[in-house]
Amino acid sequence: MNTDRVRRLLRVAWASLTRVAPERRLAWWVAAAAPLWFIPGEAGRVIAIGAGVMIGLAAIVDWVMLPPPAALRVARHVPATLGAGDDEPAHYAVQSSSARPMTVTLADRLPALIEGGVGRSTFALPARGQAQLDFSVTGLKRGRFELGPVGLRVTTALGLLGARVLVEPGDHVDVLPSVRGVKRFRWLAMQHRLDAIGVRALRRRGEGQSFAGLRDYALGDDPRKMDWKATARRGKPIVREYTIERSQSVLTLIDAGRGMTQLAGKLSRFEHAITSSLILTDVATTAGDRVGTLVFDDAIRAFVPAERARGALPFVRNAYTPLEPSLAEPDYAAAFRFLGAHQRKRALIVLFTDVLDVRASRALLAHVARGATRHLALIVALRNDAMFAAADGTPYASVNTEGTPDPRTPLYTRAAAEELVQARADALECMRRTGAIVLDISPAQMTAAVVNRYLELKARGAL
Numbered sequence: 001m002n003t004d005r006v007r008r009l010l011r012v013a014w015a016s017l018t019r020v021a022p023e024r025r026l027a028w029w030v031a032a033a034a035p036l037w038f039i040p041g042e043a044g045r046v047i048a049i050g051a052g053v054m055i056g057l058a059a060i061v062d063w064v065m066l067p068p069p070a071a072l073r074v075a076r077h078v079p080a081t082l083g084a085g086d087d088e089p090a091h092y093a094v095q096s097s098s099a100r101p102m103t104v105t106l107a108d109r110l111p112a113l114i115e116g117g118v119g120r121s122t123f124a125l126p127a128r129g130q131a132q133l134d135f136s137v138t139g140l141k142r143g144r145f146e147l148g149p150v151g152l153r154v155t156t157a158l159g160l161l162g163a164r165v166l167v168e169p170g171d172h173v174d175v176l177p178s179v180r181g182v183k184r185f186r187w188l189a190m191q192h193r194l195d196a197i198g199v200r201a202l203r204r205r206g207e208g209q210s211f212a213g214l215r216d217y218a219l220g221d222d223p224r225k226m227d228w229k230a231t232a233r234r235g236k237p238i239v240r241e242y243t244i245e246r247s248q249s250v251l252t253l254i255d256a257g258r259g260m261t262q263l264a265g266k267l268s269r270f271e272h273a274i275t276s277s278l279i280l281t282d283v284a285t286t287a288g289d290r291v292g293t294l295v296f297d298d299a300i301r302a303f304v305p306a307e308r309a310r311g312a313l314p315f316v317r318n319a320y321t322p323l324e325p326s327l328a329e330p331d332y333a334a335a336f337r338f339l340g341a342h343q344r345k346r347a348l349i350v351l352f353t354d355v356l357d358v359r360a361s362r363a364l365l366a367h368v369a370r371g372a373t374r375h376l377a378l379i380v381a382l383r384n385d386a387m388f389a390a391a392d393g394t395p396y397a398s399v400n401t402e403g404t405p406d407p408r409t410p411l412y413t414r415a416a417a418e419e420l421v422q423a424r425a426d427a428l429e430c431m432r433r434t435g436a437i438v439l440d441i442s443p444a445q446m447t448a449a450v451v452n453r454y455l456e457l458k459a460r461g462a463l
Helices: 003-018 024-038 041-065 181-197 228-234 269-286 312-320 332-342 362-371 385-392 411-433 443-460
Strands: 020-022 072-077 081-083 087-096 102-108 114-116 120-125 130-139 143-146 150-155 161-167 172-176 210-216 238-243 249-255 290-296 300-307 347-353 376-382 437-441
Touching (some): 041 161, 072 150, 181 269, 249 269, 249 332, 269 347, 269 376, 269 443, 290 312, 332 362, 347 443, 376 411
Parallel strands (some): 347 376
Antiparallel strands (some): 020 161, 087 130, 150 161, 210 238, 290 300
16 A cells, blocks of 8 residues: 555544544443442453443444534624624524534634634534524724634534534634714704705804894994994994804814723723714714814824815724824824814814813813814813712722712722812813813713714804
């Protein structure tokens, strides 16, 4: 016989042997037969040897009945892209070409930043049939992740031996900024598009710059709106009337510094800010506004100018995809200088950041005050929920939701937390005095509050 053929057969036989491992049932059978060796005399020895031979023959039969690896096909169906923090359905499809039914135990281990999978699950697989194993998957951080191998352990009806099969699907998943909440909030912007179905838009006085006409001066009118030429021509005070602009500029600024690296639940505060910014982008573009974004830490990380484009959402999302927060201190001066050079027209500036105290936020306070003369600033200050819970003495991430004081919180911890909360409140009050609008909000409740405040400002004509 050819030497290469012999080696090949031996290799196949060795692979077949090493892929098979004894099951717990075989161990119980052997343990149950062991006392037979204590039967005295020749009869006891014959009985014990016979039982051992029977167990051995049963194991050989079970080994022959085990399907070869080629008889099993495994496919993992996971969405090609996931939104960070989104829970998406997925499943395994296992197909058998064997003529015998079997029991399959499937095990997987997804990457640390991909939550979900089946872990370890056992199910019945019919002869020449298929089975589906459902699970869910969640991306905890943006990026591309290889999902790794899938392990199978197959047993027959005897269940004495198990065949091990390792499958390498070679698949991956891309975790991108989440846009799941877009549809949920999009309807809020529909009130600004009634003219699309023939409803006449009413002229409302506001702070817009679209000229609507002239009228007689009335007590309480802003003197800056006096039209002196018309006043001289008509011989009585005349003021200009404006309508709210249908298309304004909205620019989101996201702090990517060290304060935004802290976790709020399973995701960082930076991830929560990105999600809220994307939803606000979609709502604002649906309402007809120009939307852009600026991300910064100690340098400008990304910039998308405010454009009137219904497809602005993909551009903003693509700008966010490669970004991660850093441990650098945010340079508010550089960010506002860049903003001043690239956004000269009045706009709503929505800044997602972390505020500690007046001293630490001095640069932010100065530039918010300076920018308030040109833009309308909305400061979204992301709370540290654990710090607020410590200050109130309420348990954080606890099943107790009654808000009762937590005796486990040390007194000095509560005192330090209360001091930080008060310093933060003082800083936010200073910002309000500059004319900025401040939202002091938990990251979990931020998106709805930001969208509602934007729609309120737009309806008032504050832009």
